[in-house]
Amino acid sequence: MTPMTDSSTSLWATRLRQNQGIRSLMEDLGQVTGHPDEILLGGGNPAHIPEVEEIFAECFRILGEDPSLRSLLGDYQAPIGNDRFRSLAAEYLSPHFGSNLTKDQIAFFNGSQNAYSYLLNIHSGYMKDGSFKKILLPIVPEYIGYADQSIEENAFLAKNPEVIKTGNHRFRYALNKTDFDLSEVGSVALSRPTNPTGNVLSNADIDWMEERTKKKSIPLLIDLAYGNPFPNLIGSEDPINYNEGRTLSLSFSKIGLPGVRLGIIISNPETIEILSSYAAVGNLAVGNLGVYMMEILFQKNILPHLSKNILRPFYDKKRELAISIFESEFQKHGIDYEIHDPMGGFFLWIRFPSLSVSNHKLYHLCKDKRLFIVSGHYFFPGLNSDFSHTKDCIRLTYCRKEEELARGAHILAEIVASHQAKSQ
Incomplete structure (x- = not known):
């Protein structure tokens, strides 16, 4: 295959080939190996809820019988x-x-x-x-x-x-x-x-x-x-x-x-x-x-019943469980942390004000331990001013099982604790 050169590639294509947050996120989701030690707290997959999946299975049954x-x-x-x-x-x-x-x-x-x-x-x-x-x-x-x-x-x-x-x-x-x-x-x-x-x-x-x-x-x-x-x-x-x-x-x-x-x-x-x-x-x-x-x-x-009576109670419970798990580990390890009030959705946005490495480096340190998170630096397009949150925040999903959240919180706390400013 003939390699592409500067003259054969548009500026747009060149930019697309550079490191993208969404590409990194989706490749992490798509390239997991299924190894039992993998902890997938980075992606945007919704939780697998049996009551919800049964509703969708019934839709498939109806479609399968429809002319x-x-x-x-x-x-x-x-x-x-x-x-x-x-x-x-x-x-x-x-x-x-x-x-x-x-x-x-x-x-x-x-x-x-x-x-x-x-x-x-x-x-x-x-x-x-x-x-x-x-x-x-x-x-x-x-x-x-x-x-x-x-x-x-x-x-x-x-x-x-x-x-x-x-x-x-x-x-x-x-x-x-x-x-x-x-x-x-x-x-x-x-x-x-x-x-x-x-x-x-x-x-x-x-x-x-x-x-x-x-x-x-x-x-x-x-x-x-x-x-x-x-x-x-x-x-x-x-x-x-x-x-x-x-x-x-x-x-x-x-x-x-x-x-x-x-x-x-x-x-x-x-x-x-x-x-x-x-x-x-x-x-x-x-x-x-x-x-x-x-x-x-x-x-x-x-959908109104599904949203009100299944999805919202499920994610509300998951959110409170995740916050409890992560805060317990952070406090046990003496982590300097702040959590954005999670008013909706199903993510935690966590800031580590005393982190001595960038959030992108933290992402790679976690990935080395089979813990997948998302570095927060990707989430500020168009911001040209110096804002510390671009370097010390991460995003986590709380849609995973309790055991997976607990293992992820423990690994994350250990890594952050070893990369905090010495004054902490």
Whole structure:
């Protein structure tokens, strides 16, 4: 094979081949060996919950007996889904988002990650008037999967969040409202709950931003992969509604179906039409399995019960268990630590203020012990200021079994204890 040279590789391709957080994360998930000593606290896989998996197994039984199985396996969908499924989704989701949605406001993609790779590039880069527009992340750290999706380089814009101490070994990030400059901004993007921290921005904060974005006709992209109406892991905060000027994304991944790869976009008809063109070129068609399962789950109205009575209690219990396990090990080893208030989602964001190595180095030290975590330095795209949290925070999932969490906490505490500043 002829090796690629600088003249045969685009700048975009060169950037894609560099070290990416999302690639590292997914390769860690995909390349595990199954060794009994492996501790997988890095990835975004949801927990395997028997009651939930039985619901999905019943969906498969229904599909297997349905005459439409031939279409599921043997026919293409339209690029963003056939009208029948889009109409069903619009009708079902309308009351959940306080809006009278139509099929022209719905698009399906092979996961919301896939959809965002188009959305972010629609609203950033060089515009028709020659200007260069950026993607504002109003609060960082923010989702690891956004950082490498822009075709143009230096497309992200961010600034330090406010850091509020909320208790002993506790803090949270708050929206920094000073100098909220939108002059270079083509879109504002956020996840709610925020991945990685579990932060849930209040509706008041979102309304405050929207007052400013609407004046400049700047779209607000809100990623609800962990949010309402499913899996609805939003703690005590109120759900998000759909308003003109917002683009909302939903995912089936965190209800327990990451392998199905179904993302749902709600937006204005013009954005949906552009997305359809993108999808036809880059994807050809959305996959069938997700939308056929969606039809069953929506028609039987299964997801509200699943979210409220199974997923939320399960993850609430897991979160409290994980915090107890990690804090016990940290305190036993004399670790200097802070945990972001986990308001939603299913991750812990942990800061080690006295760490004498970078979080990226800590990731490799842990990996050497078969413990997989995620280095926090990946979660700050567009932040050009010096902010200590970029170097001393990590993300952990608490979706694993208790025994695995306990082993992981012990190994992590031992490694951090041996790499703390001597004054501690």
